[in-house]
Amino acid sequence: MTSPRTSTVRIILASRFYRSAFVALLLSGLAISATTPQLTLFLVRDLGAPLPVAGLYYVTNLAAPVAGYVVGRWSDRSSNRLGLFRVCAAIGALGWLAMSFSTALWMPFVISVVALSVGGASMAQLFAATRDELSRHPTGADNRVLSAVRMAFTAGWVLGPVVGSWLGSLVGLRPLLVATAVLTLAQVLPLGRQRVERYRSPEAEHAARSGGPRRRMVPLLVFTGLCVLAMTGDTIKFGYLPLYMADELKVPDAVRGSVIAFQPLLELALMPFFARFADRYGALRVMVVGMALGVGANLAFATSTGVGGLFVGQLLAAGLWAALGALGVSIAQHLYPEGVGTASGLFLSSMTLGSAAGGLIGGFGVARFGLPEVFFLPAGLSAVAVVGLVVLERRLRVPAPVVAPEPEPVGRR
Numbered sequence: 001m002t003s004p005r006t007s008t009v010r011i012i013l014a015s016r017f018y019r020s021a022f023v024a025l026l027l028s029g030l031a032i033s034a035t036t037p038q039l040t041l042f043l044v045r046d047l048g049a050p051l052p053v054a055g056l057y058y059v060t061n062l063a064a065p066v067a068g069y070v071v072g073r074w075s076d077r078s079s080n081r082l083g084l085f086r087v088c089a090a091i092g093a094l095g096w097l098a099m100s101f102s103t104a105l106w107m108p109f110v111i112s113v114v115a116l117s118v119g120g121a122s123m124a125q126l127f128a129a130t131r132d133e134l135s136r137h138p139t140g141a142d143n144r145v146l147s148a149v150r151m152a153f154t155a156g157w158v159l160g161p162v163v164g165s166w167l168g169s170l171v172g173l174r175p176l177l178v179a180t181a182v183l184t185l186a187q188v189l190p191l192g193r194q195r196v197e198r199y200r201s202p203e204a205e206h207a208a209r210s211g212g213p214r215r216r217m218v219p220l221l222v223f224t225g226l227c228v229l230a231m232t233g234d235t236i237k238f239g240y241l242p243l244y245m246a247d248e249l250k251v252p253d254a255v256r257g258s259v260i261a262f263q264p265l266l267e268l269a270l271m272p273f274f275a276r277f278a279d280r281y282g283a284l285r286v287m288v289v290g291m292a293l294g295v296g297a298n299l300a301f302a303t304s305t306g307v308g309g310l311f312v313g314q315l316l317a318a319g320l321w322a323a324l325g326a327l328g329v330s331i332a333q334h335l336y337p338e339g340v341g342t343a344s345g346l347f348l349s350s351m352t353l354g355s356a357a358g359g360l361i362g363g364f365g366v367a368r369f370g371l372p373e374v375f376f377l378p379a380g381l382s383a384v385a386v387v388g389l390v391v392l393e394r395r396l397r398v399p400a401p402v403v404a405p406e407p408e409p410v411g412r413r
Contacts, residue, residue, distance in 0.1 A: 008144045008272075016194070017133055018145070021126050022152040023190040028123060029156020031183035034164030035096070035176060037260050039108075040239045042173040047105045051243075052367050058235050058359025060112035064120055064352030071121040072345030075128055080195045081341060085125035086188045092119015093185035100177035117352070119184065123153070124348045127329045128341040129196040136199050143283070147275040147326040154271065154325055157264035165257035198341075220335040220343055222392055227328060227350045228357060229385040230291045230320065233298045233378030235358025236365070237317070241301070241310070244371040251307060259310050266318035271326040283327045283334075284393040290323020291386045298379035302372050320382075 012018040043049040043057055071088060075081050095115025102108050130149055134142040168176045238260075245251035245259065278286045293316045300313030332347035333340045358378065365374035 008141055008148045011139050011141065011145055012148055015133070017191075017196060018130070018149060020190040020192070020194060021130060021149050024126060024187040025123065025149065025152035026156050027183050027187040027190075029153035030160045030163070031096075031156070031180045031187075033157040033160025033264070034167070034183075035160075035180045037161050037238045037242055038164055038168050038173055038176060040243065041168070042177070043105070043108065046173055047102065047108070049105050052363040053105070055239050055359050055363035055366065057108060057112070058239065058355040058362075060109050061117070061352035061356035061359070063113045063117035064356075065346065065349040067117040068121050068124060068345030068349030069342065071118065072124060072128070072339065072342035075125055075341030075345070076198070076339040079198055081125045081129040081132070081198060082191060082194060082196055085122050085129070085191070088119055088122035088125065089184060089188050091115050092122060093181045095119055096177055096181035096184055100174045100181070120349070120352055121345055122187070124345040125341065127333075127344040127348070131333050131340045131344070132196055132199040143278060143327070143330050144272070144275045146330050147271055150325050150329065151268055151271050154264050154268045154321075158261055158268060161260035161264075162257040165253055165260075169253050216336050216338065219392065219396060220332055220346065222388070223331060223335060224346050224350045224353075226291075226385045226388045226392070227324065227347070228354045229381040229388075230294050231324070231351060231354025232358040232361055232381050233294065233301070233375060234317070234321075235355040236362040236374060236378055237301065239359065239362050240366060240371055240374065245307075245310070248371065249307065255307065259307065259314060262311060263314040263318045263321065266315060267322045267325060270318055270322035274322050274326040278327050278330075282393075283331050284389065284396065287323050287327055287331065288386060288389050288393065290320050290327075291382060291389060293317075293319035293323075295379055295382040295386065298375045298382060302375035302379060304372055 012022060039057065040054045043054040044051060049057075071084060075084050078084065092115065095111050096119075098111050098115065099108055102111070127146070127150070130146055134145060139145055164176060167179065242256055242260070245256045251259070274286055274290065297313045297316035297320060300309055300316060304310050304313060328347055328350075329344055332343040336343040361377050361381075362374060365377045369376070
């Protein structure tokens, strides 16, 4: 085992797989973040969708948990997780390419369900493979290593919104979708032909034989559901904040991109601190703090009448997503160690499930309350998530009662 004092950066640089996974996630984050803030504009301006219907596009992400679970279970039975990673990335790239050729409003909805939900499972396979490597070769700073690898995806989100806004205004949104397809496929290149064998721990094998996985999956599902509630505001932000800034606040394109990119930039800086706080105080406790910051972020968006308030909201949102990014996958894997592929897939699908819920809430809320008051809805849901996570953390902290054996009757041999 590596010394706990060993630099996380040195651990990653010393491993070919960690280096490759870092670059792959950087490309993935860049691809997704360049397009996500522009999808509503694409549906409205290129395909003529009404604003509430455009928000319903994110409901297609309901297919992601199914795809994440199926791919994750398959991964937990396969010998090499990176084979599934490559397949999922290729399917995702084909989906984005097909999206760029869409001529009818129904086509992006079908493409998202059929292809993009499977493509989104590629990242879960990288995180599951990372956990396999950490279990096989412990570092003494495993959570920080996983967090550092996850930071690559966040780094892509720093650059993506600015690049996407610039490229979309320069050449149009359809070429931007083609570029997203290219980047999605390019994430397989850094890993080359590497293999990561699935790690089978004796504890996990024993739990699998004794029926433990079913019991352990309950807290995993509860944790994933609470994360979904906390994430709903992000979809509303990406779906409607650019329109609010463009149509009502008259914010220039460059400033709009800066507002969107401000949050992942801070998130990137905060993630190492959240990982260290988790080592000291416990990951679930730190996650409670992160979700509380999410409540404040949505309240800031709901009450903002200028760019300054939006930057404050992004500052608070950075705390939420730093906690989710640094600790979410690790918490899920520890809640269900018998199947880290399944745990990774389910947790990461909570992002897309949160998008689907946010799409429903955003479509209803914009029609009912308008902008920016729609953000009061995700603020309330985030508050529920905070309370639920506090209850979950306390229940997991309390050890199961030990039942003393009944005394033997006198004279029994």
